[in-house]
Amino acid sequence: MKNLIVGQSGGPTSVINASLAGVYEEAKRLGYNHVYGMINGIEGLLEENIVDLDKYLADKKNLELLKRTPSSYLQTCRFKLGTYVDHPDIYEKIFDILDKYDIDSFIYIGGNDSMDTVENLSDYAIINKRRQNFIGVPKTIDNDLPITDHCPGFGSAAKYIATSIREIVRDSVCYGVKHSTVAIVEVMGRHAGWLTASAALAKSDDCEGVDAIFLPEVPLDLDKFVDKVRILAKKKPAIVIVVSEGIKTTSGEFVCEMGKDDVGVDAFGHKQLNGCADVLANLIKEKTGLKTRPIILSSLQRAAAHVASLTDLREAEKVGKHGAKLAFNGETGKMVIMKRVNNNPYKIKYSSFNNIHDIANLEKKVPLEWIDQENNYVKDELIDYIRPLIMGEVKQYYKNGVPEHLIRKD
């Protein structure tokens, strides 16, 4: 009888717990005796903050609720493990704790940094002839992990963004020609524009869509940006523009940090915490006199499980199950990846990749050839890539008017 431990790391997503549910279900099915959870990832493991998941998840209803609960059920951390050359003590401690609980397999659900941790631990185990094996299960709303076609978590965030933007567009157009407004919507994704590009999926027969999309892959020319708004304002009264939180100007400065050094202190003498939507809304107001409204979608992008994508949720579950299979088969130092076998009908194949450092240290950005010539919208290829990932709705359990969740009561 073998034992397994699973943890969650990095920023949360709407479906990261579906991966946890997948790991648990499959590990139990394969015959693992104890399936443990580490609370707060590696950070909690080092403090032996470990729970037996049977206590929480043996109940089928709980497992279904878990899949519908956003953010990390086991909580998360942003712990940088470092190399075993620098911190042999920490590595020894981790393995001692794993031995103490008689743990054979270790699964980590996370993004770039978490995959680095998986590879480091796996390397250490091989070199030091420790029995444990280590598997990575991908998650990130940013969709910036390379090698895998896409990442669980991204589809639900994209569905939330497309849905919300359709509603923002409806809200925006209702005043007609007499009251022009420019809404600037800020979307997450500091370096990769996948989420910002998802705004393009709002457009359809029954929605005008947005007027411009600016990804972080291309520097923003502020003069051209203002000109674009001026031209739009001559043609239509309600303008909706979507920008990435991480967009930089052509001179290399983050838009969100503009003017933070010498101006922009508030009543308490403290620098403003504006997002780039605020900065750009101010710019437009100043240069054109148009009424502006900054809208920052904020943390709901990674937590709005009430509008999760069914495709995304099922895939999150399946990468978790595939991870448990790899672990059971004794594989180590591998990350589960997805390959798109076909786009229409959409079909995914699950496999694994074993040069995890290649994944950990690379960010997959939106290819420049998927951005239009004017650098202010995306091409159909990009929409076709994202569309299948937002398809399908998750049946939620509602109680007292709000979606029911599963939380740990230790």
Added chain:
Amino acid sequence: MKNLIVGQSGGPTSVINASLAGVYEEAKRLGYNHVYGMINGIEGLLEENIVDLDKYLADKKNLELLKRTPSSYLQTCRFKLGTYVDHPDIYEKIFDILDKYDIDSFIYIGGNDSMDTVENLSDYAIINKRRQNFIGVPKTIDNDLPITDHCPGFGSAAKYIATSIREIVRDSVCYGVKHSTVAIVEVMGRHAGWLTASAALAKSDDCEGVDAIFLPEVPLDLDKFVDKVRILAKKKPAIVIVVSEGIKTTSGEFVCEMGKDDVGVDAFGHKQLNGCADVLANLIKEKTGLKTRPIILSSLQRAAAHVASLTDLREAEKVGKHGAKLAFNGETGKMVIMKRVNNNPYKIKYSSFNNIHDIANLEKKVPLEWIDQENNYVKDELIDYIRPLIMGEVKQYYKNGVPEHLIRKD
């Protein structure tokens, strides 16, 4: 055969179109020949921007989509009609246009200002012996209309807020004890705290809820506010605080406007457009050193039809139908109101109120006895009042992964 015209005015809601659908359905059932819509309310009427709704709504599927489409299908306006003493020409023009289209009844779906318009037009018709009658149908997310128990539009906004806050809380607690954060969530409602209070509905067996709620009915003591956060931070790592956008300090200044005059200019020399969440997040950061995150729920509060309350949608439809009935019966200068006959089980009775100026010029605020002694949370009575209004979910029609809407193609 009689004809009716209907318009929408003021800020939109998630279910304002369900009222329009109700008016249309009931007016046709009662035997009105033409049911016209004015585009952009009174503003459009004055330009004869009028459509025959049969063109758009005769199809049953369209009518169902309309009920699920947020924001004003007929578009809206913020037109102040003024009195007929000051603007007799405008009144004459309106009645000439109504005569030209052989219109007998006029229904206006809106908030305080729109009800003022209804009363003024009705008075004018009576004094000048014009044949038209005028009925008001209430809508507002702010729930600040007096006389009626509550307003259609509020329940869906409250459901969106409670749902989103539950997800924000899950997102907020996932880092555990090592990374304290204070999330400041800003909710709409400049003078009345009903929407801000809805955050209390997030709390349940499966959600920790928020740590403090500050309504605009009570001035905010900034020192006590910071102290409250300091005390909370000693007890728990993740703090979520909800504030109304319209909250003022004890010295009577809007928090959102603090420091706007002499500091807080951005890179373009323009005053910052911060919300009060930004100001308070900066204050906390400055005074306590804690990490803060301002979250402004913004226009999605009035547009997130994808998570509309079924109770609210059905009530919006019914006030529309009741308005059409009143119009058909020749009533004038009345607003449809709702009376709560019973709270558990929840039961509403529809009637009308004829001193509309009393409604137009009063704002219904949260009673002070429903706010707790520390002025930083709400009492159970308030939660019991709101809960029935967020109950039930609307089955959405999804197409290509996003909710389907109905838009006019003139």
